[in-house]
Amino acid sequence: QSVLTQPPSVSAAPGQKVTISCSGSSSNIGSRYVSWYQQLPGTAPKLLIYDNDKRPSGVPDRFSASKSGTSATLDITGLQTGDEADYYCGTWDTTLTAGVFGGGTKLTVL
Amino acid sequence: QVQLVQSGAEVKKPGSSVKVSCKVSGGTFNTYALFWVRQAPGQGLEWMGGILPMFGPTNSAQKFQGRVTFTADESTDTTYMELSSLKSDDTAIYYCARVRLDYYGDPNYFDPWGQGTLVTVSS
Numbered sequence: 001q002s003v004l005t006q007p008p009s010v011s012a013a014p015g016q017k018v019t020i021s022c023s024g025s026s027s028n029i030g031s032r033y034v035s036w037y038q039q040l041p042g043t044a045p046k047l048l049i050y051d052n053d054k055r056p057s058g059v060p061d062r063f064s065a066s067k068s069g070t071s072a073t074l075d076i077t078g079l080q081t082g083d084e085a086d087y088y089c090g091t092w093d094t095t096l097t098a099g100v101f102g103g104g105t106k107l108t109v110l
Numbered sequence: 111q112v113q114l115v116q117s118g119a120e121v122k123k124p125g126s127s128v129k130v131s132c133k134v135s136g137g138t139f140n141t142y143a144l145f146w147v148r149q150a151p152g153q154g155l156e157w158m159g160g161i162l163p164m165f166g167p168t169n170s171a172q173k174f175q176g177r178v179t180f181t182a183d184e185s186t187d188t189t190y191m192e193l194s195s196l197k198s199d200d201t202a203i204y205y206c207a208r209v210r211l212d213y214y215g216d217p218n219y220f221d222p223w224g225q226g227t228l229v230t231v232s233s
Contacts, residue, residue, distance in 0.1 A: 002154060033212055035219035037155075044205055045147075045155065047221035056221065088155050092216045098171045099145070099157035099217050 003028060004089055006102035013110050016079050020105045022072040022089035028100055030070040032092045036063075039086045039104075048087070049074065081109050112137040114144075114206055114224035121230045127194040130227045132206030139187040140164070143209040145217060146180070146191045148202040149226075156202075160209065160217070161189055168217075196231045203228050 005023040012018040022034065036049035047056055052067040065074045072089055089102040117131040134142060145160030145168075159170030160180050167180040179192045193200060204227045207220035 032216070033218055037220070044223040044226050045220070046223065047219060050210070050219040050221070086154075090155070090157075090219070092212065092218065094216075096172070097169060098159075099147075101147075101155040101157060104154040 002103040003093060003096070003100040004091070004102035006087075006089060006105045008103070009106045009108065011108040011110055012079055014079050014081060017075060017077045018079060018107060020074045020076075020087050020089075020107070022074070022102050024070050024072075024091065024100075026070055027095040028070075028091045028093040029067065029072055031094055034065070034067050034072040034089055034091045036065055036072075036074050037088045037090065039088065041085070045088065076107070079109050083107060084109050112142075112208055112222055114208065114222060116204075116206060116224040116227045119228040119230070121232065122196050124196055124198060124231055124233055126196055127192060128196060128229050129190055129192040130204050130206075130229065131188050131190050132224050133186070133188045134208070135187065139182075140184050143211055143217065144180075144182065144189040145207055145209045145220065147205045147207065147220065149205070150199070150202040153202075158191070158204075160206075162211075193229075196229075198231050201229065201231045 033051045037045040038048045039045040049065040062078045086104045088104045093100045143162045146158040170178045182189045206224040209217045212218040
């Protein structure tokens with residue numbers, strides 16, 4: 001059972017938009033930055049979003065994210081088949097004094 | 111550009127220990143926070159803990175306390191994760207990553223990541 005809650009899977013057609021949610025509490029998302037990671041099949045995770053809504057250089061602006069209260073969301077627009085991957089949210093938990101991740105969301109581009 | 115290269119796959123017996131290395135290149139090693147995350151087969155990411163520059167090892171995640179040790183060798187720009195008393199459910203890919211700290215000095219985000227090291231625990 002992950003501390004952060006994500007939907008196990010989402011799907012959409014190429015060109016469409018998908019939203020992945022990440023729900024936590026006041027001791028994690030509610031008080032710290034959220035980051036998002038993309039894990040393509042058989043590869044290591046890659047940073048997609050940091051500090052709630054910032055994109056590292058090289059990440060397309062089709063990927064965006066936001067945070068409100070104890071929840072965060074990742075939006076992917078103009079879906080491409082190459083976006084099929086597992087997506088994870090992560091943050092620090094001040095009660096656990098440990099990093100925490102969501103359980104991951106598998107994106108299928110139909 | 112910082113790169114992290116990890117040691118190769120390991121097969122271990124239950125009850126033994128494993129030590130995975132992570133060599134850092136392209137930056138100033140002793141300024142980096144280097145942390146470890148593992149991923150069991152078909153499962154999600156699990157934060158383990160790591161090492162902070164100048165301060166040494168951080169507290170590990172509670173489930174690993176007493177079993178995991180994080181060290182760093184500045185002479186070779188390498189950090190290590192050693193896990194003891196291995197069990198079958200320790201079978202996983204172990205990733206190292208550089209961690210950026212937040213305003214409070216706590217781990218914020220992971221970037222970049224090593225390629226991962228598969229540790230298989232089997233009798």
